[in-house]
Amino acid sequence: xxxxxxxxxxxVFAYADGEVLIPAPDISAVEYRAYLQAHSELRxxxxxxxxxxxxxxxxxxxxRLFADAQxxxxxxxxxxxxxxxxxxxxxxxxxxxxxxxxxxxxxxxxRLAQMAPTPEQRLAYLxxxxxxxxxxxxxxxxxxxxxxxWEETLKNVPMHEVRVAxxxxxxxxxxxxxxxxxxxPCRIRADRTSVVRITWLSDRWLPVTKFTLIEQAExxxxxxxxxxxxxxEEPKWSEESEKFASRQAFFGLECTRATVARAARDLNFQPxxxxxxxxxxxxxxxxxxxxxxxxxxxxxxxxxxxIVVANNPKSKDKDKEPSTTYGY
Numbered sequence: 001x002x003x004x005x006x007x008x009x010x011x012v013f014a015y016a017d018g019e020v021l022i023p024a025p026d027i028s029a030v031e032y033r034a035y036l037q038a039h040s041e042l043r044x045x046x047x048x049x050x051x052x053x054x055x056x057x058x059x060x061x062x063x064r065l066f067a068d069a070q071x072x073x074x075x076x077x078x079x080x081x082x083x084x085x086x087x088x089x090x091x092x093x094x095x096x097x098x099x100x101x102x103x104x105x106x107x108x109x110x111r112l113a114q115m116a117p118t119p120e121q122r123l124a125y126l127x128x129x130x131x132x133x134x135x136x137x138x139x140x141x142x143x144x145x146x147x148x149x150w151e152e153t154l155k156n157v158p159m160h161e162v163r164v165a166x167x168x169x170x171x172x173x174x175x176x177x178x179x180x181x182x183x184x185p186c187r188i189r190a191d192r193t194s195v196v197r198i199t200w201l202s203d204r205w206l207p208v209t210k211f212t213l214i215e216q217a218e219x220x221x222x223x224x225x226x227x228x229x230x231x232x233e234e235p236k237w238s239e240e241s242e243k244f245a246s247r248q249a250f251f252g253l254e255c256t257r258a259t260v261a262r263a264a265r266d267l268n269f270q271p272x273x274x275x276x277x278x279x280x281x282x283x284x285x286x287x288x289x290x291x292x293x294x295x296x297x298x299x300x301x302x303x304x305x306x307i308v309v310a311n312n313p314k315s316k317d318k319d320k321e322p323s324t325t326y327g328y
Contacts, residue, residue: 018041018042018043018048018246019041019042019043019246019247019248020042020043020044020045020048020241020244020246020247020248021035021036021039021042021043021044021247021248021250022045022203022227022228022237022241022244022247022248022249022250023203023204023227023228023250023251024226024228024229024230024249024250024251024252025204025205025224025226025227025228025229027250027251027252028252031252031253032203032250035250035253035256042248044203045203045227045241045244046172046173046201046202046203046207048244049201049207050201053095053096053098054095054096054097054098054101055095058091058094058095059101061091062088062091062097062101062104063104065084065087065088065091066088066104066107066108068084069081069084069085069087069088069108069111072084073085073111078115081111081115082112082115085108085111085112085115086112088104088105088108089105089108089109089112089128091105092105092128092131092132092177092197093177093195093196093197093211095178096175096177096178096197096199096209097132097177097178098178099178101178102132102133102135102177102178102179103135103136103137105129105132106129106132106135106137107137107141109125109126109128109129110125110126110129110137110142110146110150111142112125113125113126113146113150114142114143114146122149123153126149126150126153126154127153127157127191127194128191128194129150129154130153130154130157130189130190130191130194131176131177131188131189131190131191131194131196131214132177132178132179133177133179133189154189157189157190157191158189158190158191158192159187159188159189160187160188160189160190160214160215161185161186161187162176162185162186162187162188162214162217162218163184163185163186163218164181164184164185164186164200164217164218165218165220165221166200166221166222167181167182167183167184167186168182168183168184170202170204170205170224171200171201171202171205171222172201172202172203173201174186174198174199174200174201175197175198175199175201176188176190176196176197176198176217177196177197178197188214190214192213192214192215193213194213194214195211195212195213196211196212196213196214196217197209197210197211198210198211198212198217198220200222203227204224204226204227205224205225205226205227206225206226206227206238206240207240208222208223210222225238226238227240227241228241228249228250231251232249232251232252232255232258235249235251237249
């Protein structure tokens, strides 16, 4: 699958949030995860944000700028191509870019290195590509000596081990220029002079983005602002949580059960009095007349006697002709 196929598929499917389950900040992580496992249709806030990142407009802008730069390069407008590729790499820290987007940025750095007028500038562009991680590039797009120099440069760029405060407790993951880190220490390859975009993500706290040199990343303590506040009966949504089209507050299992019970009462599911006490046909009323005086009794007796007489064998024999076993 090519980079462009991945890019367009991700653009098509990336923006459906589904229903987002937003927990109160003091809810047990175990209880929250258990509820999510029992309701697989629900998504976490950070997961829904991952599906939106980067924004559609940002991706469209990046791909358009890259296409313009490529067109200028292929038409031998090297000065125009250099300026256009500079514009592309200028987008490097504007978003938490995904894998296809980071490959576009690396291609742009390599193209600038190819057109650089001095070895120092070429080396600076090659180092600048390191913060976007590894990439599966079509090596036929560049001269083999440039590819070799790029690979050697990446080996010489230091690998930093960054311990992020609160990672695994307050923050589920951290993005370094779009690269995901879920446990300490985060290993990031970057030049000391490179500015890195860092984004902290959590299902309890709103995302935080900072720009810093890689060596200063450990000193940053991001602010913790809750996705959801209030209480079970009166949830208070943050401005960011209200951007989800469909969302559900989670204040714990007891609150959820109480909410369901209230909904059932509001819908008036209790059976009505008429349904609870069905009506049946009333039995015939008793009378004081003795049964032997009932005309229906004697009518039935007469009918029974007629049936008995009609089925009497002796009465039938009178109507038959005599018969003999002598043959005449």
